[in-house]
Amino acid sequence: MSQLIYQFKQAWAGLSKKPGFVSTVVITMGTTLGALLCIVTLAYLLLLKPLPYPEQDNLYKVEHAIGDKSGETNAKAFTYPGLIHLYKNQDVFKQAALVHYGEDVLTSLPNQPTVNTGYITPEWFNLLDTSMVLGRRFELTEALETNNPVAILSYKVWSEEYASDPNILSKKIDFSGISYNVVGVTSKNFVEPQIARTGRLTGVWFPWDYNLDSRMKDRWSNISGALNFVGKLKDGITAIQAEQIITPLVNDTWKEKVSGIAFFAGWNINMELHSFQTVILGDSENTVYLLLAGVFGLVIIACANIANLFMSRTAEQQRQLAIFAALGAKKSHLFKAIFAETSLLMFLSVGLSLIISSFGFYVLQQNLSEILPRVSELSINGITFGVAVFFALVFALLFAGLSRKMINYRALNSLLQSSGKGTGIQVSKRIRQMLIVSQVAIATVLVFANISLFKEAVETITEPTGFSVQNMSELSLSVSAPQMPPMEEVIPVMTELRKKLTELPQVKSVSIAGSPLRGYGLWALTSVKDNVNFTPRSKGVDNIYFDMIGQDLIEGDLFTEADIKDRNRVMIVNDVFAKRLNPEGSALGMQISPGGPENFTIIGVVKGIKMPGSTEIPIRVYTPSNLGSTVMTLNLVENQTISREQVVSVLQQVSGLYAVFGLEDLVQSQKRMLFTQYTTATTTVVLAIITLFLAGVGLYGILSYGTQMRRFELGTRMAIGAKKKHLVGMIIKDNASVIVLGVLLSLVILLGLYISYSTELAAYLGLQLLPMFIFTVLSIAALSLFACYWPLRQYVNHPAIHSLRGSD
Structure with missing residues (x-):
C-alpha cells in the first residue's frame, strides 16, 4: 500500500x-x-430499468380500434358508453381504471392558471401504488356514479400555486363553477405514467364523474381521444387472450347500438392491449x-x-x-x-x-x-x-x-x-x-x-405550409359554471367580446375560428353522389378566416357573413378531399351528408395546408362557425402583442361567467410543433x-x-x-x-x-x-x-x- x-x-x-x-x-x-x-x-x-410501478409487466393500456367495412382501422378512440360497458363487464383484469385527460382553469386563485386535469376512478392510484405527502387517495366514496366533489393535487401544483400550504386539506378549489374539497397531495417522488402524451403531467385529479365527456354517455357513435382504460391483467391470462375475450364483449354491443346508422354498416371494433412499457417508451x-x-x-x-x-x-x-x-x-x-x-x-x-x-x-x-x-x-x-x-x-x-x-x-x-x-x-x-x-x-x-x-x-x-400565423394569437375561454349556458345567451356575449377586442389598438381583426394549427375534429361524412363514406378532419370557420391566414381559394367562393349568421348548410373542402370526391372534375355543388336530414353543399375548394413537421396533407372540410364559439383567433397589428391581463380586463367588462382558458402566440405554437x-x-x-x-x-x-x-x-x-x-x-x-x-x-x-x-x-x-x-x-x-x-x-x-x- x-x-x-x-x-x-x-x-x-x-x-x-x-x-x-x-x-x-x-x-x-x-x-x-x-x-x-x-x-x-x-x-x-x-x-433496462423497470417502470416504478408494482407488477409493471401486467399493466396494460387498452385501445379501442374502429375499423371500417374495408377492414382498415379508421380511428383509435373509445366511445363513452362503450368504455363504461367494458369497465363494468370485463373479467380479464384484476384491477382496472378509467382515465380522462383534459385542461381547466383554476378560478379560485387570483391568477387563474390553466392546469392539466385528470379524471379517474379510484383504482388508478392503487394500480400505481401512489404515495401521498398529505391526505389520501380516492376511495370507494369517489367511485363511478358517486358525484363526490373532491380533488387531489400534484406535488408541483401544491408547491408552486399554494406555496406548500400545510393546511391545504382544509381548503377548496374551484373549477368550472364547482368547488372541490382537497383530500390529498401526491408525493414529490410520484412518477406519473405518461400514457396519453410524453411530457404531459397532471396538476389536479378529480373523480371520474366530473369529466366533460360524461355528457356523451348515450352516444355510441361518438368517440373521444381523451378516454383511456388501463388495467392489471389477472395471473395466467396473456394479452392476446385478453384481446380475444374483450373484443366480442365491446364489438357485439357497439354493433347492436349503431345498427340503425347506415354509415357504420360493416364496421367493427377490435380491442388491442399495449403494455405500459410499450406505450410510455414508444x-x-x-x-x-x-x-x-x-x-x-x-x-x-x-x-x-x-x-x-x-x-x-x-x-x-x-x-x-x-x-x-x-x-x-x-x-x-x-x-x-x-x-x-x-x-x-x-x-x-x-x-x-x-x-x-x-x-x-x-x-x-x-x-x-x-x-x-x-x-x-x-x-x-x-x-x-x-x-x-x-x-x-x-x-x-x-x-x-x-x-x-x-x-x-x-x-x-x-x-x-x-x-x-x-x-x-x-x-x-x-x-x-x-x-x-x-x-x-x-x-x-x-x-x-x-x-x-x-x-x-x-x-x-422551412417547408411551406400553405398558411401563415404571423402576428396571430389564439384565445380560448372556459365557462365558470357546471353547465354551458344556452346558446342564445352565449352568442350576444361572444359577439360583444369580439367587438371590444377589435376596438383594442393592437388588434386588426378577430376570427370566429380556432388556430389553423389545431382544433380539427373527425367527422363521419358520406358523398351523396356515390354513397362513399369519408372521415375528414373538420373545423368551423368564418368569412374572414381564409384571408386572415393566407390559405388560397382554388375555385368557388368563401363563406359570407350571411352563411355564418344563418348557419347555412354550405361547406368548403381542401383540394385533397376535392380530388377524392371527384377525381376527374370539380367538387363544387356536390352534396355531402353528415347522416342527418339536411346535406351540405360544397361551395368552395381551398389549397390544402400541411401541419408543421407533418409529411402529408389530410382531407379537410370547413363549415360556418358558430357565433357562440368560445375559441377565436386574433390578428394583431405588426410587432404588437396582447397580454392575458388585457384580455381578462376586456372579458370582465362583458361577463363574469367566463375565464381565459388560454392565450397563445401562434408563432410560438408553430415553433413548438417543430421543436x-x-x-x-x-x-x-x-x-x-x-x-x-x-x-x-x-x-x-x-x-x-x-x-x-x-x-x-x-x-x-x-x-x-x-x-x-x-x-x-x-x-x-x-x-x-x-x-x-x-x-x-x-x-x-x-x-x-x-x-x-x-x-x-x-x-x-x-x-x-x-x-x-x-x-x-x-x-x-x-x-x-x-x-x-x-x-x-x-x-x-x-x-x-x-x-x-x-x-x-
Missing part, C-alpha cells in the same frame, strides 16, 4: 509541473465522459441507439487525441524512465508509474464528468421532456457512478498500456549513456498512420451523419463542430509529432536548397494516402450501416445526400491539410540551422 501511495505522490508531483497537459486531458476526457454518462444513464432508464429505443452511436464516436475521437498526448508525454519522460531502468526498475514497475499518472487524470476527469452529466440531465429535462419519455427520472445514480468508474479504469489502463508499448526497455540504458542525445522513444510510423486513418474515418462518418440530419431538419422547418426539428438542427451543428474540433486537435497532434520526428531531415533538405513549397508538398504527399484511406474506411462503415439497417435508413440515405458527403470530405480534407501545414511552419519559416540544432 505504501508503494502505491508513493507512486501516486510521484505521479502528482510530475503532473503538477505540466498544468497545460493536465487541463487538456481532464477537460477533454471529462467533457466526453460526461456526455457518455448522460446518454448511458438515459439508455439504462429507457431500455419508439424512443431508436433514438437512444442513435445517441449512443454518436457519443461513442466522440469518445473514440477523444481517446485517440488523449492517446496521442500520452505518447508525447511518454516521449518527454524518456530520460526519467531511463534513470528508473538504470536503477533496476522492471517493465512492470515502469507500467505502474505510468498507470499512476493515467489513473489520477482519469479520476479527475470523472469528477468533472459527473458535474457535466448533471448539467446534461437538467438540459434534457428542461428541453426534451415532451420528446423523450422518463427524462424526469434522470439523476446521478449507482449506474451512472459505476459506469464512470468503469470507464475511468478502462481508459487509465488503455493509455498506460499504449504508453508502455512505446518504451524500448533496452534503448533506455543507451539513452542514458548517450546523455539523452537522439530520441530513445518514438511512436512508430504504423501507429501514427492508424491514428490518422481512425480519426479521419470516424470524423467523416459523424460529420456526414450530422450534416444529413441537419439538412433534413432545416428542410422540414424536434429545431433541436435536431441545433444538436447536429454542435456535434459536427465538436467532431471537427476534436478531429482537428487529434490530427494536429499526430502530424505535429511526425513532423517533429523529421525536423533534422527537414533541416537537411533546406540546407541543400529545398524550397518551402517543396517541403509542404512533401509532407502533404506523405500523408495524403493515409487520409484517403480514412475516407475510404468511412465509406465502408456507411455502406455497412446501410446494408445492416437498410429498412430504417432508406428514408434518410439516397443520391440527394451525395453533395453532403462531398462537402463532408472536403471539410475533412481542408482540416487535414491545415493539420499538415501548421506544425511544419515552425521549421520552414526559420533558417535550416534551427532544425539541425533541434531548436524551435
Whole structure:
C-alpha cells in the first residue's frame, strides 16, 4: 500500500509541473465522459430499468380500434358508453381504471392558471401504488356514479400555486363553477405514467364523474381521444387472450347500438392491449441507439487525441524512465508509474464528468421532456457512478498500456549513456498512420451523419405550409359554471367580446375560428353522389378566416357573413378531399351528408395546408362557425402583442361567467410543433463542430509529432536548397494516402450501416445526400491539410540551422 501511495505522490508531483497537459486531458476526457454518462444513464432508464410501478409487466393500456367495412382501422378512440360497458363487464383484469385527460382553469386563485386535469376512478392510484405527502387517495366514496366533489393535487401544483400550504386539506378549489374539497397531495417522488402524451403531467385529479365527456354517455357513435382504460391483467391470462375475450364483449354491443346508422354498416371494433412499457417508451429505443452511436464516436475521437498526448508525454519522460531502468526498475514497475499518472487524470476527469452529466440531465429535462419519455427520472445514480468508474479504469489502463508499448526497455540504458542525445522513444510510423486513418474515418462518418440530419431538419422547418400565423394569437375561454349556458345567451356575449377586442389598438381583426394549427375534429361524412363514406378532419370557420391566414381559394367562393349568421348548410373542402370526391372534375355543388336530414353543399375548394413537421396533407372540410364559439383567433397589428391581463380586463367588462382558458402566440405554437426539428438542427451543428474540433486537435497532434520526428531531415533538405513549397508538398504527399484511406474506411462503415439497417435508413440515405458527403470530405480534407501545414511552419519559416540544432 505504501508503494502505491508513493507512486501516486510521484505521479502528482510530475503532473503538477505540466498544468497545460493536465487541463487538456481532464477537460477533454471529462467533457466526453460526461456526455457518455448522460446518454448511458438515459439508455439504462429507457431500455433496462423497470417502470416504478408494482407488477409493471401486467399493466396494460387498452385501445379501442374502429375499423371500417374495408377492414382498415379508421380511428383509435373509445366511445363513452362503450368504455363504461367494458369497465363494468370485463373479467380479464384484476384491477382496472378509467382515465380522462383534459385542461381547466383554476378560478379560485387570483391568477387563474390553466392546469392539466385528470379524471379517474379510484383504482388508478392503487394500480400505481401512489404515495401521498398529505391526505389520501380516492376511495370507494369517489367511485363511478358517486358525484363526490373532491380533488387531489400534484406535488408541483401544491408547491408552486399554494406555496406548500400545510393546511391545504382544509381548503377548496374551484373549477368550472364547482368547488372541490382537497383530500390529498401526491408525493414529490410520484412518477406519473405518461400514457396519453410524453411530457404531459397532471396538476389536479378529480373523480371520474366530473369529466366533460360524461355528457356523451348515450352516444355510441361518438368517440373521444381523451378516454383511456388501463388495467392489471389477472395471473395466467396473456394479452392476446385478453384481446380475444374483450373484443366480442365491446364489438357485439357497439354493433347492436349503431345498427340503425347506415354509415357504420360493416364496421367493427377490435380491442388491442399495449403494455405500459410499450406505450410510455414508444419508439424512443431508436433514438437512444442513435445517441449512443454518436457519443461513442466522440469518445473514440477523444481517446485517440488523449492517446496521442500520452505518447508525447511518454516521449518527454524518456530520460526519467531511463534513470528508473538504470536503477533496476522492471517493465512492470515502469507500467505502474505510468498507470499512476493515467489513473489520477482519469479520476479527475470523472469528477468533472459527473458535474457535466448533471448539467446534461437538467438540459434534457428542461428541453426534451415532451420528446423523450422518463427524462424526469434522470439523476446521478449507482449506474451512472459505476459506469464512470468503469470507464475511468478502462481508459487509465488503455493509455498506460499504449504508453508502455512505446518504451524500448533496452534503448533506455543507451539513452542514458548517450546523455539523452537522439530520441530513445518514438511512436512508430504504423501507429501514427492508424491514428490518422481512425480519426479521419470516424470524423467523416459523424460529420456526414450530422450534416444529413441537419439538412433534413432545416428542410422540414422551412417547408411551406400553405398558411401563415404571423402576428396571430389564439384565445380560448372556459365557462365558470357546471353547465354551458344556452346558446342564445352565449352568442350576444361572444359577439360583444369580439367587438371590444377589435376596438383594442393592437388588434386588426378577430376570427370566429380556432388556430389553423389545431382544433380539427373527425367527422363521419358520406358523398351523396356515390354513397362513399369519408372521415375528414373538420373545423368551423368564418368569412374572414381564409384571408386572415393566407390559405388560397382554388375555385368557388368563401363563406359570407350571411352563411355564418344563418348557419347555412354550405361547406368548403381542401383540394385533397376535392380530388377524392371527384377525381376527374370539380367538387363544387356536390352534396355531402353528415347522416342527418339536411346535406351540405360544397361551395368552395381551398389549397390544402400541411401541419408543421407533418409529411402529408389530410382531407379537410370547413363549415360556418358558430357565433357562440368560445375559441377565436386574433390578428394583431405588426410587432404588437396582447397580454392575458388585457384580455381578462376586456372579458370582465362583458361577463363574469367566463375565464381565459388560454392565450397563445401562434408563432410560438408553430415553433413548438417543430421543436424536434429545431433541436435536431441545433444538436447536429454542435456535434459536427465538436467532431471537427476534436478531429482537428487529434490530427494536429499526430502530424505535429511526425513532423517533429523529421525536423533534422527537414533541416537537411533546406540546407541543400529545398524550397518551402517543396517541403509542404512533401509532407502533404506523405500523408495524403493515409487520409484517403480514412475516407475510404468511412465509406465502408456507411455502406455497412446501410446494408445492416437498410429498412430504417432508406428514408434518410439516397443520391440527394451525395453533395453532403462531398462537402463532408472536403471539410475533412481542408482540416487535414491545415493539420499538415501548421506544425511544419515552425521549421520552414526559420533558417535550416534551427532544425539541425533541434531548436524551435
